[in-house]
Amino acid sequence: MDHPGTPAALLQGRGLSFAYEGALVLEGIDLTLRRGEIVTLVGPNGAGKSTLAKILVGVLRSKSGSLAVQKGAVIGYVPQRLHLDATMPITVRRFMALGSPAQDRGASALADLRISHLMGKQVRELSGGQLQRVLLARALSRKPDLLVLDEPGQGLDIESQGELSALLAAVRDQGSAVLLISHDLSLVLSCTDRVLCIDRNICCSGSPDSVVHDPDYHRILGPRAAEALALYRQRNGGAEVVDLPKRADSA
């Protein structure tokens, strides 16, 4: 079914744009996601990263252009936060089952993230980090062709961030596409194949090493970009926290 290594366009957006109350937040976005790659969106606050992710997964509709998603592609979405009302009683087990009806898939996804013990807990009683893990497990249990994560690093400690990047790499290597939005530059650099720097439109894109040297990237992200560059150099000096094999065929 899947052919890892042969990149097929899973999702293709052309000329995407969006406006809130007449204020343009995204404009002329062209983007293609292929199976077997991890793409990261970086950009300042209010750059439209979350909005773009919502357009790609079908929560919002682009005001212009076209969006083609491969037929039958399963989407796993990890939102930045859950709007669960405090009056909603629902256990993690049931919440997982609403994502994928196959019970064992939910259980094994929880086990993969080492949170099986949360199974019987109420979702509203989870801590921020626990909720992030449950949302991620839920998205993974759907066996997504496209996994979209909006700021998954929030609430995770450094150790679990290494775990997260290893996990995303595994998803990619199974032939899925991963779209990541992250402020966390160490996470971005440790597992991304391609970086898109956006601020209303796409400013620059490419492999992490080419983007961290791009002047546009520095213009948009300011001091944080310098920090990333330092981090990047440190990494290439041999201080890798997470050891991931470089892929020869990365886009």
Next chain:
Amino acid sequence: MLDDFFLRALLGGVAIALIAAPLGCFVVWRRMAYFGDALAHSALLGIALGLLLDVDTILTVAVVGSAMALLLLLLRRRGRLANDTALGLLSHGALGLGLLALSFMEGLRLDLLGYLFGDVLAVSKAQLLVIGLLGVVVVTVLAMIWRPLLLSSIDSDLAAAEGRSGSFAEVVFLLLLALVVAAAMKLVGVLLITALLLLPAAAARGLARTPEGMVVLAASLGVASVVGGLEASLLWDTPSGPSIVVAALVLFVSAQSLPPLGRLVASGTR
């Protein structure tokens, strides 16, 4: 046996409580308590239209309520007005229009109090039949849209991303709500319908572990409110509608003190 007015009142009230329970839970989860109020306010416009056109008020109230629901969705989709502002606009606009329309109907002796507070003791066999049918419709339709409606109540973005757009389910849900408010109006009155939707659901929230569990609990509490309220009204000769609501209130307050009591017991035995 249905010739006994008290039995008819009990049956009608219990049926409404059972229908209101699942809808009330969704109202609470979706934070739409004011929508119930807005529907109730708009009922007056429906009543005026019904009298003007000489058709059954249940029908016109349901139609006006449905129109309100659709208008609300439209206003919200445009994104120009916040949810509560849009609701206030619709609810008070409909109330003003309704009162104005009623004032034009000269020579009409309208039992306004009857509409505001209802009269469950006067429920007829025909009305019982209508409520019974409504119950079947509500339960059937809710069962069909349960999963998408539940997921979109948990998080509408998540529902949309997973291809279970909740918007259709939401429209259907709002229409059901409008229907139920219209049908329940004669029994508990427009002012108290929201109470019957909200109070049992609110009372059940802390005690349930699953959404369905909360619905079952809300239904039981609603039935208990109706039975308790009606018995009390018979015993102390109090108005029936308000007695039911006060019974629901008493149950809500008792339910609030249950979880702390449970914790106390748990820590005592530890």
